[in-house]
Amino acid sequence: xxxxxxxxxxxxxxxxxxxxxxxxxxxxxxxxxxxxxxxxxxxxxxxxxxxxxxxxxxxxxxxxxxxxxxxxxxxxxxxxxxxxxxxxxxxxxxxxxxxxxxxxxxxxxxxxxxxxxxxxxxxxxxxxxxxxxxxxxxxxxxxxxxxxxxxxxxxxxxxxxxxxxxxxxxxxxxxxxxxxxxxxxxxxxxxxxxxxxxxxxxxxxxxxxxxxxxxxxxxxxxxxxxxxxxxxxxxxxxxxxxxxxxxxxxxxxxxxxxxxxxxxxxxxxxxxxxxxxxxxxxxxxxxxxxxxxxxxxxxxxxxxxxxxxxxxxxxxxxxxxxxxxxxxxxxxxxxxxxxxxxxxxxxxxxxxxxxxxxxxxxxxxxxxxxxxxxxxxxxxxxxxxxxxxxxxxxxxxxxxxxxxxxxxxxxx
Amino acid sequence: xxxxxxxxxxxxxxxxxxxxxxxxxxxxxxxxxxxxxxxxxxxxxxxxxxxxxxxxxxxxxxxxxxxxxxxxxxxxxxxxxxxxxxxxxxxxxxxxxxxxxxxxxxxxxxxxxxxxxxxxxxxxxxxxxxxxxxxxxxxxxxxxxxxxxxxxxxxxxxxxxxxxxxxxxxxxxxxxxxxxxxxxxxxxxxxxxxxxxxxxxxxxxxxxxxxxxxxxxxxxxxxxxxxxxxxxxxxxxxxxxxxxxxxxxxxxxxxxxxxxxxxxxxxxxxxxxxxxxxxxxxxxxxxxxxxxxxxxxxxxxxxxxxxxxxxxxxxxxxxxxxxxxxxxxxxxxxxxxxxxxxxxxxxxxxxxxxxxxxxxxxxxxxxxxxxxxxxxxxxxxxxxxxxxxxxxxxxxxxxxxxxxxxxxxxxx
Numbered sequence: 013x014x015x016x017x018x019x020x021x022x023x024x025x026x027x028x029x030x031x032x033x034x035x036x037x038x039x040x041x042x043x044x045x046x047x048x049x050x051x052x053x054x055x056x057x058x059x060x061x062x063x064x065x066x067x068x069x070x071x072x073x074x075x076x077x078x079x080x081x082x083x084x085x086x087x088x089x090x091x092x093x094x095x096x097x098x099x100x101x102x103x104x105x106x107x108x109x110x111x112x113x114x115x116x117x118x119x120x121x122x123x124x125x126x127x128x129x130x131x132x133x134x135x136x137x138x139x140x141x142x143x144x145x146x147x148x149x150x151x152x153x154x155x156x157x158x159x160x161x162x163x164x165x166x167x168x169x170x171x172x173x174x175x176x177x178x179x180x181x182x183x184x185x186x187x188x189x190x191x192x193x194x195x196x197x198x199x200x201x202x203x204x205x206x207x208x209x210x211x212x213x214x215x216x217x218x219x220x221x222x223x224x225x226x227x228x229x230x231x232x233x234x235x236x237x238x239x240x241x242x243x244x245x246x247x248x249x250x251x252x253x254x255x256x257x258x259x260x261x262x263x264x265x266x267x268x269x270x271x272x273x274x275x276x277x278x279x280x281x282x283x284x285x286x287x288x289x290x291x292x293x294x295x296x297x298x299x300x301x302x303x304x305x306x307x308x309x310x311x312x313x314x315x316x317x318x319x320x321x322x323x324x325x326x327x328x329x330x331x332x333x334x335x336x337x338x339x340x341x342x343x344x345x346x347x348x349x350x351x352x353x354x355x356x357x358x359x360x361x362x363x364x365x366x367x368x369x370x371x372x373x374x375x376x377x378x379x380x381x382x383x384x385x386x387x388x389x390x391x392x393x394x395x396x397x398x399x400x401x402x403x404x405x406x407x408x409x410x411x412x413x414x415x416x417x418x419x420x421x422x423x424x
Numbered sequence: 425x426x427x428x429x430x431x432x433x434x435x436x437x438x439x440x441x442x443x444x445x446x447x448x449x450x451x452x453x454x455x456x457x458x459x460x461x462x463x464x465x466x467x468x469x470x471x472x473x474x475x476x477x478x479x480x481x482x483x484x485x486x487x488x489x490x491x492x493x494x495x496x497x498x499x500x501x502x503x504x505x506x507x508x509x510x511x512x513x514x515x516x517x518x519x520x521x522x523x524x525x526x527x528x529x530x531x532x533x534x535x536x537x538x539x540x541x542x543x544x545x546x547x548x549x550x551x552x553x554x555x556x557x558x559x560x561x562x563x564x565x566x567x568x569x570x571x572x573x574x575x576x577x578x579x580x581x582x583x584x585x586x587x588x589x590x591x592x593x594x595x596x597x598x599x600x601x602x603x604x605x606x607x608x609x610x611x612x613x614x615x616x617x618x619x620x621x622x623x624x625x626x627x628x629x630x631x632x633x634x635x636x637x638x639x640x641x642x643x644x645x646x647x648x649x650x651x652x653x654x655x656x657x658x659x660x661x662x663x664x665x666x667x668x669x670x671x672x673x674x675x676x677x678x679x680x681x682x683x684x685x686x687x688x689x690x691x692x693x694x695x696x697x698x699x700x701x702x703x704x705x706x707x708x709x710x711x712x713x714x715x716x717x718x719x720x721x722x723x724x725x726x727x728x729x730x731x732x733x734x735x736x737x738x739x740x741x742x743x744x745x746x747x748x749x750x751x752x753x754x755x756x757x758x759x760x761x762x763x764x765x766x767x768x769x770x771x772x773x774x775x776x777x778x779x780x781x782x783x784x785x786x787x788x789x790x791x792x793x794x795x796x797x798x799x800x801x802x803x804x805x806x807x808x809x810x811x812x813x814x815x816x817x818x819x820x821x822x823x824x825x826x827x828x829x830x831x832x833x834x835x836x
Contacts, residue, residue, distance in 0.1 A: 030478040068440040070511030080503035084496035091492035092481045099482030
């Protein structure tokens with residue numbers, strides 16, 4: 013008998029019919045002799061509706077009452093699924109964050125999980141019940157409702173799986189798994205059978221929006237195997253787990269892209285200590301996260317500094333940087349919103365030489381200019397003109413032979 | 425400084441704009457030097473939406489998970505009002521049933537309040553905060569969410585007012601108060617300045633849907649003065665309070681009617697002990713509440729038994745009664761859905777002779793046949809053909825001079 017945590021996202025519980033389909037899947041898992049903990053998101057669109065109400069009421073940046081409002085979406089779905097399971101003859105009991113309890117800090121709307129009590133869930137499982145937990149929400153030490161931030165239901169599922177030492181955490185969504193790249197750009201994109209936590213982190217944070225980054229970090233920390241799969245069919249998904257030997261055979265596991273960044277260059281900055289701090293402190297104070305940073309070598313006491321920011325923060329960032337540039341007597345500030353970041357990700361890179369040069373050759377052969385380059389142990393990213401995004405993704409996908417048949421190893 | 429409980433119904437919080445209007449009223453009450461506890465219903469239509477979802481999920485008659493789902497409506501409004509008040513510069517804190525706590529028994533979906541802790545509310549009031557409590561919901565001893573049944577927010581407000589010994593409990597709704605009769609039938613219906621708990625109970629249970637019956641019983645038991653008024657304007661409402669001398673001046677306070685009943689007659693039932701029990705037990709087992717019961721005098725060992733049931737239960741009741749009638753060898757069962765009940769209500773009846781005969785004369789003068797009659801200390805009801813309802817209400821309203829100018833006494 014295995015203990016399985018199943019998390020279903022918003023589209024998977026998007027209607028009563030979809031919730032009934034989820035119930036059948038949960039029931040099948042129980043019938044196969046497993047104990048099941050279900051974690052649910054709100055009905056798709058519901059959280060947005062609630063956020064809009066809170067904003068119309070005058071809420072600007074979360075807070076205690078915001079959490080009271082937005083946490084109701086998951087409360088509705090856990091009640092509904094428990095009703096459906098009950099009507100099917102399966103004993104189910106819903107639990108809110110406070111009932112588990114999922115204890116968090118008091119940072120409303122962006123709370124971090126501090127502790128999970130396993131006693132209540134174990135007791136209900138012991139009675140042969142299915143436990144249906146509301147995702148995204150927790151409770152602070154004083155009994156106030158907290159929420160974990162958008163996408164927090166993935167984190168709830170992984171944290172529960174870790175706390176209860178579950179054998180598997182299944183993340184059901186509206187895609188079949190993690191692909192070598194975006195299938196809408198590259199028709200021969202292939203579903204990966206396995207991917208390491210680190211690769212998944214790079215894939216997720218680079219724009220493959222399958223799993224919330226925080227939940228993958230959590231899974232990695234507690235070594236929780238994650239199976240990403242679709243709730244709309246029975247296809248085998250992608251297992252996200254510890255790096256193993258099989259994974260090292262391919263140098264590159266996937267190609268990702270992100271069109272939602274903008275580039276800002278500060279030209280001829282005086283090259284002296286403290287300049288970078290002066291430039292970036294106002295941005296971080298404004299809550300703007302700077303991604304790639306490139307600083308050229310110094311010429312006659314001056315350097316050029318280029319970096320990327322999320323496109324939504326572009327205007328604010330330009331204002332702040334222009335002000336700082338004046339203060340530090342830089343020549344000028346040049347902004348560019350028509351850029352994209354394209355990256356190759358692979359744990360195998362560490363063992364394979366020449367991955368970077370192959371990437372650069374491929375881009376060059378197509379005449380795509382790489383405006384910025386940044387590398388880590390398992391990924392290489394470059395900034396290019398936005399209009400070349402699809403072309404770059406396709407040629408890189410081909411160059412690293414990502415569509416070449418299925419990976420052969422069996423799922424663990 | 426007075427402690428005031430203000431309860432706002434679904435239409436009063438029916439949109440963000442309406443919630444902002446509520447916030448201004450609450451703020452005004454605070455600015456006038458009062459401590460305020462607000463109790464809210466769900467946004468109008470929201471509870472019905474949630475009930476429909478629960479029913480589509482397979483819920484047949486409430487239960488733990490039903491309560492988890494339907495209690496979210498009030499959670500949303502208390503969060504939203506607290507956000508609005510905060511944005512206006514007033515410190516407000518929302519409280520769910522469990523946070524007050526409003527302790528109930530474990531009869532899900534129809535729970536009764538057992539105890540209210542006043543410590544948490546007092547502490548927040550002591551900090552100068554407005555406390556915004558979710559109506560309709562409570563918590564059982566094990567921390568499960570319970571709900572009080574439809575209209576339960578009135579009960580929440582009255583119970584809180586009683587527990588905290590509030591000076592006044594204001595019930596804000598979409599009508600300006602309690603009228604001598606339905607203004608849509610009788611254009612000269614007059615708003616009452618005062619009405620006793622008992623009269624209000626008869627008015628409410630007879631069909632004047634302003635206040636939930638249970639909340640009036642509660643208010644009577646704990647002597648909580650209730651002011652029923654509109655949230656859409658500043659008109660003075662109707663005070664529901666203990667009977668006082670002023671009230672005795674008029675024999676009749678109001679005329680009410682109910683078209684949603686049906687009449688069932690069992691003809692020539694053998695008149696022996698236990699027959700009534702045999703007839704009504706199956707109905708009460710089926711959850712059908714029988715209202716008026718009339719039994720004629722016995723002729724040659726047989727009697728006729730007539731009673732009314734809610735129109736929605738008519739078909740089930742007819743089936744059950746027809747079966748029993750056969751068992752006890754009654755001659756036949758006759759049903760009639762085209763009836764209405766018209767009643768006059770007034771605490772003054774006790775001191776005034778001739779009220780009943782005046783009612784009967786009035787009906788007779790219009791040629792309206794009274795099919796059944798039932799009386800209590802402060803009301804007289806009769807069943808008539810449904811098509812005469814409006815006529816009967818108007819002539820009774822005139823006969824008892826209910827439109828004759830305003831009551832003169834000042835509001836307490």
